[in-house]
Amino acid sequence: xxxxxxxxxxxxxxxxxxxxxxxxxxxxxxxxxxxxxxxxxxxxxxxxxxxxxxxxxxxxxxxxxxxxxxxxxxxxxxxxxxxxxxxxxxxxxxxxxxxxxxxxxxxxxxxxxxxxxxxxxxxxxxxxxxxxxxxxxxxxxxxxxxxxxxxxxxxxxxxxxxxxxxxxxxxxxxxxxxxxxxxxxxxxxxxxxxxxxxxxxxxxxxxxxxxxxxxxxxxxxxxxxxxxxxxxxxxxxxxxxxxxxxxxxxxxxxxxxxxxxxxxxxxxxxxxxxxxxxxxxxxxxxxxxxxxxxxxxxxxxxxxxxxx
Amino acid sequence: xxxxxxxxxxxxxxxxxxxxxxxxxxxxxxxxxxxxxxxxxxxxxxxxxxxxxxxxxxxxxxxxxxxxxxxxxxxxxxxxxxxxxxxxxxxxxxxxxxxxxxxxxxxxxxxxxxxxxxxxxxxxxxxxxxxxxxxxxxxxxxxxxxxxxxxxxxxxxxxxxxxxxxxxxxxxxxxxxxxxxxxxxxxxxxxxxxxxxxxxxxxxxxxxxxxxxxxxxxxxxxxxxxxxxxxxxxxxxxxxxxxxxxxxxxxxxxxxxxxxxxxxxxxxxxxxxxxxxxxxxxxxxxxxxxxxxxxxxxxxxxxxxxxx
Numbered sequence: 227x228x229x230x231x232x233x234x235x236x237x238x239x240x241x242x243x244x245x246x247x248x249x250x251x252x253x254x255x256x257x258x259x260x261x262x263x264x265x266x267x268x269x270x271x272x273x274x275x276x277x278x279x280x281x282x283x284x285x286x287x288x289x290x291x292x293x294x295x296x297x298x299x300x301x302x303x304x305x306x307x308x309x310x311x312x313x314x315x316x317x318x319x320x321x322x323x324x325x326x327x328x329x330x331x332x333x334x335x336x337x338x339x340x341x342x343x344x345x346x347x348x349x350x351x352x353x354x355x356x357x358x359x360x361x362x363x364x365x366x367x368x369x370x371x372x373x374x375x376x377x378x379x380x381x382x383x384x385x386x387x388x389x390x391x392x393x394x395x396x397x398x399x400x401x402x403x404x405x406x407x408x409x410x411x412x413x414x415x416x417x418x419x420x421x422x423x424x425x426x427x428x429x430x431x432x433x434x435x436x437x438x439x440x441x442x443x444x445x446x447x448x449x450x451x452x453x454x455x456x457x458x459x460x461x462x463x464x465x466x467x468x469x470x471x472x473x474x475x476x477x478x479x480x481x482x483x484x485x486x487x488x489x490x491x492x493x494x495x496x497x498x499x500x501x502x503x504x505x506x507x508x509x510x511x512x513x514x515x516x517x518x519x520x521x522x523x524x525x526x527x528x529x530x531x532x533x534x
Numbered sequence: 535x536x537x538x539x540x541x542x543x544x545x546x547x548x549x550x551x552x553x554x555x556x557x558x559x560x561x562x563x564x565x566x567x568x569x570x571x572x573x574x575x576x577x578x579x580x581x582x583x584x585x586x587x588x589x590x591x592x593x594x595x596x597x598x599x600x601x602x603x604x605x606x607x608x609x610x611x612x613x614x615x616x617x618x619x620x621x622x623x624x625x626x627x628x629x630x631x632x633x634x635x636x637x638x639x640x641x642x643x644x645x646x647x648x649x650x651x652x653x654x655x656x657x658x659x660x661x662x663x664x665x666x667x668x669x670x671x672x673x674x675x676x677x678x679x680x681x682x683x684x685x686x687x688x689x690x691x692x693x694x695x696x697x698x699x700x701x702x703x704x705x706x707x708x709x710x711x712x713x714x715x716x717x718x719x720x721x722x723x724x725x726x727x728x729x730x731x732x733x734x735x736x737x738x739x740x741x742x743x744x745x746x747x748x749x750x751x752x753x754x755x756x757x758x759x760x761x762x763x764x765x766x767x768x769x770x771x772x773x774x775x776x777x778x779x780x781x782x783x784x785x786x787x788x789x790x791x792x793x794x795x796x797x798x799x800x801x802x803x804x805x806x807x808x809x810x811x812x813x814x815x816x817x818x819x820x821x822x823x824x825x826x827x828x829x830x831x832x833x834x835x836x837x838x839x840x841x842x
């Protein structure tokens with residue numbers, strides 16, 4: 227078992243300028259494990275759903291060689307439901323409905339076979355739940371990656387900091403990095419967050435790409451300029467899943483290899499936003515992903531000669 | 535004569551979270567020509583100042599081999615004055631004072647020796663003034679680059695479009711590209727603006743870098759994450775000046791060479807913001823600039839193998 231993922235498996239109803247959906251499959255755990263599956267690892271997911279969760283959705287995950295044994299089914303409760311509406315610029319959204327349902331009392335249970343996972347990806351959840359997963363590991367993981375968001379900074383900062391001190395990589399967006407560190411400069415923000423524990427800091431900037439910080443090193447991965455962004459839901463989770471999956475497959479924990487993992491994650495995220503929900507992520511091919519990785523390489527390549 | 539620059543030469547009073555200045559040298563024409571001078575060309579500037587313009591400032595420009603013959607001095611008027619205050623995030627600012635003074639009735643006169651310039655950089659000014667410069671050229675320039683802003687879209691869109699149709703490269707920021715095109719996607723916005731005339735579109739994204747579009751090709755130049763941004767004033771003009779200067783020196787009008795010009799401009803802009811006004815731009819060395827260009831290359835480099 228190389229990659230353990232914890233995160234919500236949910237139903238979403240999404241409205242964007244391009245249309246709206248009924249309840250569709252969503253959740254950080256879903257996007258992360260689907261994305262990670264394309265690296266060739268078989269992630270194991272720890273999550274919880276209600277009795278309304280459809281069998282076909284479990285089967286779809288399993289068809290991607292995702293181990294769903296860790297998804298608890300609470301038959302007399304409902305699956306976590308989120309509904310949101312994106313504004314015209316797609317950069318901001320309003321949450322219309324949040325029904326925690328079965329997620330409200332989620333007590334993660336890591337399956338026996340996953341307790342020795344070498345790589346752990348903690349999707350955005352309460353830092354207390356994230357910590358409970360770490361504490362169940364029977365051997366020290368090679369790398370623990372954590373995603374989080376401003377909600378936890380606002381409501382349980384101390385818990386967040388305790389969990390942060392236990393992980394190797396944290397992934398947050400630029401505004402959250404500023405909030406957490408109190409620094410406007412992302413370079414300074416990354417330094418301050420490094421001092422809280424994680425050696426590697428990923429700062430996600432949405433349509434502007436992502437930054438990876440390690441010691442004094444910085445890597446800037448652009449986002450691919452797209453003609454159409456259909457639905458940004460899950461893009462950050464998809465990025466994190468691609469990142470974690472790439473490393474779990476490849477097992478090389480170096481800054482250079484993390485750069486590749488960032489590009490792999492960025493490539494997957496660029497597919498994610500092309501359709502609603504997980505639709506595009508359900509039927510990708512490795513060829514498509516690699517083709518897009520080459521586009522990222524092309525996008526930033528230049529050969530400046532300082533001899534001129 | 536290879537590079538003709540037109541743009542304001544002004545006095546600015548600036549307040550940022552790091553401090554405030556008295557009247558200091560500013561203006562698009564100043565930043566552009568100083569930046570361009572580092573490529574090794576001797577730009578000729580067309581502008582206007584008042585009787586209050588200090589001799590030492592003209593001499594400073596001349597010490598950078600900038601030809602100031604085209605700077606008209608209206609002795610009984612004052613120099614264009616702008617005062618602004620940046621907010622804490624440095625991404626937005628309030629204009630406190632704008633005194634057009636001598637710039638209000640500016641009639642650009644291109645000096646005889648500059649009428650055959652191969653490269654023309656039109657700094658942000660009324661599109662009517664920009665056009666008057668183009669119309670004075672006695673031979674068709676190899677490349678005309680135009681900077682503009684939302685103010686001209688709001689107040690004289692038709693004039694702007696007329697001038698836009700006469701230039702080869704336009705440089706605007708992301709919000710302005712969206713406003714001008716009516717498209718949110720920058721890829722689509724660039725296509726629409728290309729259809730208005732310019733073959734090359736540069737979209738500046740401030741701390742997120744810049745995009746260069748040509749036909750179906752896209753280049754993404756990141757901005758260097760900086761610990762301190764002291765004063766963003768003039769960064770866009772410095773970028774444009776570095777870009778124009780690089781091309782005017784090198785004379786190779788290809789997408790690949792434009793990418794280098796974008797990196798050269800980005801490198802200069804990253805210095806510009808480190809001190810107030812033109813201070814940092816007055817005393818750079820080529821070595822410092824090239825060192826920073828290498829940092830840009832390093833920032834985006836990765837070597838993803840699709841064989842794995």
